[in-house]
Amino acid sequence: MNSTNEPRRSTSSAAIQASLKRRYARERRFQWYGRLAVLTGFVFLFILLADIVSKGYPAFTQQYIMVEVDFDKEQLGLAADATAEQIADADYLGLIKRSLREMFPEVTSRSEKKQLYRLVSMGAEYQLRDMVMDDPGLLGQTREIWLQAHSEAGSYLKGQVAADSDQADRKVKDQQVLWLDQLRAAGRTESRFNTTFFTAGDSREPEMAGIKVALYGSFFTLLVTFFIAFPIGVSAAVYLEEFAPRNRLTDLIEININNLAAVPSIVFGLLGLAVFINFFELPRSAPLVGGIVLSLMTLPTIIITSRAAIQSVSPSIREAALGVGASKLQTVFHHVLPVAMPGILTGSIIGMAQALGESAPLLMIGMVAFIMDAPTGITDPATVLPVQIYLWADSPERGFTEKTSAAIMVLMGFLIVMNALAIYLRKRFELK
Amino acid sequence: MDSPKALNSLSSAAGENVMDTGSTQETVASEAAPRIPLDIRDHGSVGDAYETIGTPLVENAKMSARKVNVYYGDKQAITDVSLDIGRNEVIAMIGPSGCGKSTFLRTLNRMNDIIPICRVEGEFSLDGEDIYGSGQDTVLLRARVGMVFQKPNPFPKSIYENVAYGPRIHGLAHNRAEMDEIVENSLRRASLFEEVKDSLDKPGTGLSGGQQQRLCIARAIAVSPEVILMDEPCSALDPIATARIEELIDELKENYTIAIVTHSMQQAARVSQRTAYFHLGKLIEVGETKQIFTMPRHELTENYITGRFG
Numbered sequence: 171m172n173s174t175n176e177p178r179r180s181t182s183s184a185a186i187q188a189s190l191k192r193r194y195a196r197e198r199r200f201q202w203y204g205r206l207a208v209l210t211g212f213v214f215l216f217i218l219l220a221d222i223v224s225k226g227y228p229a230f231t232q233q234y235i236m237v238e239v240d241f242d243k244e245q246l247g248l249a250a251d252a253t254a255e256q257i258a259d260a261d262y263l264g265l266i267k268r269s270l271r272e273m274f275p276e277v278t279s280r281s282e283k284k285q286l287y288r289l290v291s292m293g294a295e296y297q298l299r300d301m302v303m304d305d306p307g308l309l310g311q312t313r314e315i316w317l318q319a320h321s322e323a324g325s326y327l328k329g330q331v332a333a334d335s336d337q338a339d340r341k342v343k344d345q346q347v348l349w350l351d352q353l354r355a356a357g358r359t360e361s362r363f364n365t366t367f368f369t370a371g372d373s374r375e376p377e378m379a380g381i382k383v384a385l386y387g388s389f390f391t392l393l394v395t396f397f398i399a400f401p402i403g404v405s406a407a408v409y410l411e412e413f414a415p416r417n418r419l420t421d422l423i424e425i426n427i428n429n430l431a432a433v434p435s436i437v438f439g440l441l442g443l444a445v446f447i448n449f450f451e452l453p454r455s456a457p458l459v460g461g462i463v464l465s466l467m468t469l470p471t472i473i474i475t476s477r478a479a480i481q482s483v484s485p486s487i488r489e490a491a492l493g494v495g496a497s498k499l500q501t502v503f504h505h506v507l508p509v510a511m512p513g514i515l516t517g518s519i520i521g522m523a524q525a526l527g528e529s530a531p532l533l534m535i536g537m538v539a540f541i542m543d544a545p546t547g548i549t550d551p552a553t554v555l556p557v558q559i560y561l562w563a564d565s566p567e568r569g570f571t572e573k574t575s576a577a578i579m580v581l582m583g584f585l586i587v588m589n590a591l592a593i594y595l596r597k598r599f600e601l602k
Numbered sequence: 603m604d605s606p607k608a609l610n611s612l613s614s615a616a617g618e619n620v621m622d623t624g625s626t627q628e629t630v631a632s633e634a635a636p637r638i639p640l641d642i643r644d645h646g647s648v649g650d651a652y653e654t655i656g657t658p659l660v661e662n663a664k665m666s667a668r669k670v671n672v673y674y675g676d677k678q679a680i681t682d683v684s685l686d687i688g689r690n691e692v693i694a695m696i697g698p699s700g701c702g703k704s705t706f707l708r709t710l711n712r713m714n715d716i717i718p719i720c721r722v723e724g725e726f727s728l729d730g731e732d733i734y735g736s737g738q739d740t741v742l743l744r745a746r747v748g749m750v751f752q753k754p755n756p757f758p759k760s761i762y763e764n765v766a767y768g769p770r771i772h773g774l775a776h777n778r779a780e781m782d783e784i785v786e787n788s789l790r791r792a793s794l795f796e797e798v799k800d801s802l803d804k805p806g807t808g809l810s811g812g813q814q815q816r817l818c819i820a821r822a823i824a825v826s827p828e829v830i831l832m833d834e835p836c837s838a839l840d841p842i843a844t845a846r847i848e849e850l851i852d853e854l855k856e857n858y859t860i861a862i863v864t865h866s867m868q869q870a871a872r873v874s875q876r877t878a879y880f881h882l883g884k885l886i887e888v889g890e891t892k893q894i895f896t897m898p899r900h901e902l903t904e905n906y907i908t909g910r911f912g
């Protein structure tokens with residue numbers, strides 16, 4: 171027996187040895203493909219992020235110019251006993267223009283004056299107005315005041331415009347460059363953190379534009395989406411998985427839910443327009459309708475991931491619960507859902523993240539309006555971050571380019587926060 | 603052990619449906635066998651119309667099953683089984699792997715209802731009430747007929763919560779102290795308390811296999827069911843824990859009725875009053891445990907208990 175077995179064994183082990191080499195080589199090659207794929211992904215991600223951050227970070231600073239302002243009552247056309255209303259309506263623009271002219275007395279021609287006035291932001295007059303309204307005692311005094319720079323002047327101060335380039339190619343003219351250099355030399359320019367970006371709504375002037383409306387709009391829209399899509403999605407998943415009979419009808423429903431997940435989002439926008447706005451006459455441009463439309467879009471995602479999560483709960487847990495006399499509902503709510511919850515939450519947050527980044531369907535229902543005041547509820551007109559990004563990306567001004575990237579950074583920040591939340595919740599539920 | 607050939611051939615046949623091979627051997631029945639069959643595939647068949655030998659029925663039964671057929675899809679797992687479970691008795695169910703012991707046990711508290719492809723025929727009663735009747739509530743039934751499953755399946759919750767869950771949903775404890783008592787008592791009777799008393803808030807799934815099995819026993823007895831169905835409750839236990847569980851079973855039978863599936867003949871002999879031998883979905887023989895183990899009347903029973911297969 172042994173004599174016949176022995177050579178056989180050695181040949182088979184030789185064969186295995188020979189094949190081992192090939193097998194290991196294949197494994198190594200596969201590992202390299204994998205590494206290459208991961209690397210490629212990272213490179214693209216890095217390029218994308220680097221591009222956005224490098225374009226967007228200047229938007230987080232804002233340039234100021236110090237101007238000596240004489241709050242002259244005559245210039246403002248205010249009497250000694252001016253009412254608050256009169257103070258509010260006074261001509262602060264004129265005040266600024268005069269102050270600027272006094273700073274650069276050599277400027278006389280109309281066109282030069284116009285350029286001079288364009289050094290400070292159009293919003294500067296409101297800054298002055300608010301100061302005087304807060305403290306009417308300012309009237310008649312002279313103060314050194316930091317006024318927001320015009321976006322073009324600001325971008326020169328930020329070093330985004332080369333002074334030696336052709337004047338025709340840039341908006342800051344040579345004359346303005348000269349003035350700005352003088353101001354900088356005199357220490358009359360300053361760079362500060364851009365709070366306007368977070369506290370203002372949209373504006374036609376880049377330096378006055380902010381994402382507050384879009385932030386609030388996104389928040390309210392997601393709130394509506396979550397409170398519609400999560401309960402409905404999870405209940406539908408639980409019903410379909412645990413209670414529904416398996417028959418043609420439920421098969422059909424399942425197929426259609428899967429199909430729904432593949433429907434282009436703009437179709438949901440059209441649906442929202444036709445049904446919720448034209449038929450139910452819900453307010454246009456409002457987070458309420460936006461949220462409903464996005465929840466229709468997220469529902470399939472939540473249902474599909476929740477069903478998968480519920481399905482993956484071991485049947486032995488169900489048996490155990492039923493075995494001690496739990497009802498079907500108790501089994502589901504006490505045992506199946508807690509175990510499935512991490513998966514359900516992950517799916518829901520992915521769905522919500524999709525909704526947060528969605529713009530096309532919201533364009534359809536009018537959440538693209540130019541809105542300056544932040545919404546205070548789900549029925550006020552608003553816009554959302556991706557739409558705001560889309561709007562700004564469309565604007566030619568240099569100031570909006572950096573705002574676009576900055577808004578993308580904020581949006582990505584929120585996505586990171588949401589994903590972190592998903593991970594945190596998953597960890598928390600898994601510990602239990 | 604003395605017949606390796608039989609063991610080998612059994613393992614190759616395990617899980618397959620091996621019913622329709624021996625048309626010539628079909629008549630091998632209860633009478634004295636001319637020779638001892640060595641291969642289950644040659645001699646396993648009993649014939650479609652068969653009769654259970656012994657005393658499957660008893661007076662004043664706690665549970666009774668009549669003419670039970672169970673199918674998984676097209677496959678029949680239980681064929682025409684009638685069996686009574688007496689009041690305050692321990693009945694052991696033995697038989698080779700895949701013969702339908704678990705399946706039969708699960709029909710007794712309708713656990714098979716949750717398997718979509720499973721179809722159960724027959725009449726079942728608990729204290730004379732129809733178990734599968736339209737008026738029967740499965741929740742109540744399962745509270746009265748508890749079960750320890752073949753595979754330990756603790757809830758992914760704390761040890762305490764595992765035991766407390768049943769009493770809580772049935773409202774058996776009125777306050778925290780009562781609940782603590784039920785939990786401690788159940789764990790003690792399942793001889794697990796000493797090991798886990800300091801870690802009641804740790805997850806039950808973190809226990810060893812044998813500890814999980816005892817936890818599931820504690821969970822089942824915590825709701826004080828009238829009947830306890832135990833599917834190999836000691837398969838993962840060491841001799842000491844096994845002995846304790848057997849003591850528990852002895853003690854429980856004063857007030858409860860117990861059906862236990864086991865692969866250990868010694869255990870069946872030690873704890874049960876009656877023993878039922880299943881073979882390929884059929885109930886071959888039922889009788890006093892002593893009689894089954896000393897004087898089996900059916901050849902298949904004899905082969906099994908003498909270790910010729912299974």
Ligand SMILES: Nc1ncnc2c1ncn2[C@@H]1O[C@H](COP(=O)(O)OP(=O)(O)OP(=O)(O)O)[C@@H](O)[C@H]1O
Nearest residue numbers: 617674679698699700701702703704705706717752
């Ligand atoms: N869920 C199921 N789906 C399909 N067939 C099943 C299912 N459960 C059991 N069966 C089949 O029913 C037959 C009896 O199985 P059962 O689990 O009752 O055997 P058993 O006697 O408990 O075996 P063991 O001693 O190995 O636990 C087997 O042939 C098995 O393949």
Ligand SMILES: [Mg+2]
Nearest residue numbers: 703704752833
């Ligand atoms: Mg079994």
